[in-house]
Amino acid sequence: MFDEIVNRKGTSCAKYDALETYFGYSDLQPLWVADMDFKTPDIINDAIIKRAQHGIYGYAKPTAKTYNLVKEWMKKRHSWEIDTSWISFCNGVVPAYSAAIEAFTEEGDEIIVQTPVYFPLFNSIKNNNRKVVRNSLKEDNGYYTMDIEDLKNKITSKSKILVLCSPHNPVGRVWSKEELEELGKICIQNNLLIISDEIHADLVFKKFTPMASLSKEISNITLTLNSPGKTFNIAGLNCSYAICENKDIKEKFDKEITKRELGSVNVFGFTALEAAYEFGEKWLEDLKKYLKSNITFTKDFLIKSNSKVQFLEPEATYLLWLNFKMTGLSHKEIKNKLLEEAKIALNDGRSFGVEGDSYFRLNCALPKIELERSLSKIVTVF
Ligand SMILES: Cc1ncc(COP(=O)(O)O)c(C=O)c1O
Structure with missing residues (x-):
């Protein structure tokens, strides 16, 4: 169920519909704001x-x-x-x-x-x-x-x-x-x-x-x-x-x-x-399994690709705190590359405080196939 790709565009959805406003580009893959690209469980709908x-x-x-x-x-x-x-x-x-x-x-x-x-x-x-x-x-x-x-x-x-x-x-x-x-x-x-x-x-x-x-x-x-x-x-x-x-x-x-x-x-x-x-408990348990597998997938993907982008597996949340220090690039250079070359929207680490220099936050709560598409682009650019 979490593999389903749901088109969220045109639903007054900040994550997709406000890309131009927040990032200056509308053609980005959005892995930023903290909501998930999964449908809420049927029991709620x-x-x-x-x-x-x-x-x-x-x-x-x-x-x-x-x-x-x-x-x-x-x-x-x-x-x-x-x-x-x-x-x-x-x-x-x-x-x-x-x-x-x-x-x-x-x-x-x-x-x-x-x-x-x-x-x-x-x-x-x-x-x-x-x-x-x-x-x-x-x-x-x-x-x-x-x-x-x-x-x-x-x-x-x-x-x-x-x-x-x-x-x-x-x-x-x-x-x-x-x-x-x-x-x-x-x-x-x-x-x-x-x-x-x-x-x-x-x-x-x-x-x-x-x-x-x-x-x-x-x-x-x-x-x-x-x-x-x-x-x-x-x-x-x-x-x-x-x-x-x-x-x-x-x-x-x-x-x-x-x-x-x-x-x-x-x-x-x-x-x-x-x-x-x-x-909602059963759905929540399934969700946590899927999120955990996306986190592990991201970690393995970056390791296999010998990427200079690093993160430590979080103990909670679907938010990955990516460290770009090993790229040797300045924060601004990393940001520009993410937007202009990888075409990915991540949360800017600096918005979380000065400690976030060279960090960007990736939201991995999306279907694995889409996650893989984004990671491939990041790995190609960095
Ligand atoms: C730590 C934390 N607190 C609060 C919120 C937002 O809460 P609300 O939408 O209920 O204002 C978020 C959303 O990302 C969050 O990460």
Whole structure:
């Protein structure tokens, strides 16, 4: 089913239809923005069609079932016992993140992000007139770890939030329990709120630990953001949720969501979330197998071709953090070659932070035959 080539052109699809806007060329093979070229499972499509047949699309509200399905999903997929009263729905992880920044900090406050990282996580800080403090990840032969000593040195009286991307986009780490515990300890000692973006939590190839599941103390200072958007390829339905055990933090967050009018979720968003969390596990397991085989395929392809392009197999996500340093070319030269010669659209590594120099992010969630076509072009050019 994941081998099916679906024509996405002309569907108001950012990945294909906005190539000219973002890259200056419309004839590129798009392996950039983080959605998949696979159809969402039938159980979701059927639920949406059934809901559409009703014919009235007024304002939507989550029901007890919606809350319960999120709770059950956390329990069965991540062994995390939550209460439905901890959940707030919102129309996207990034909107929720931006609202949280405003709710918990003042202009000029410092927010720590572990770069390179998904760019809205630092852009939202700047857009809200707060200060981005970079705690760069440490890289050793393509494997990234947290730089705890640097983090300790970066904390000041103005530091208010530590932003965690878990699993991490773009470096593909699933943080270990021990890494998260150490991070949590520092945040408790320094009165930092943890915002944990866990949107990629279901697409993991090893055990994932939700930050707030570690201990009561850590749960008490953590706001978790998540959504079925990446997992089931329904990002365009704009349905996300926050989980927070601490009543005061949740109340403050909910107030900001109301103030910014972000709490009204698309009616199809709820329909899709419910179908996904009730019936989607089998499809998700099949998807993960296909993604893993695409990752291995990419690795083998680059090795067999003696390519100078390298990457380390991610522990999560379908996003490959390609390292072009061995080509000896400048970042601009690599970028131009990708666009003008290989005709491939990848995410520019620099957009994830200065650490992304000579890196580009490749989205391998597409039919293998198409992936092979793109890799052949990359290998020919580099
Ligand atoms: C880490 C991370 N957070 C959030 C998002 C986007 O979330 P949403 O579409 O719900 O705003 C993405 C999308 O790529 C992501 O990678």
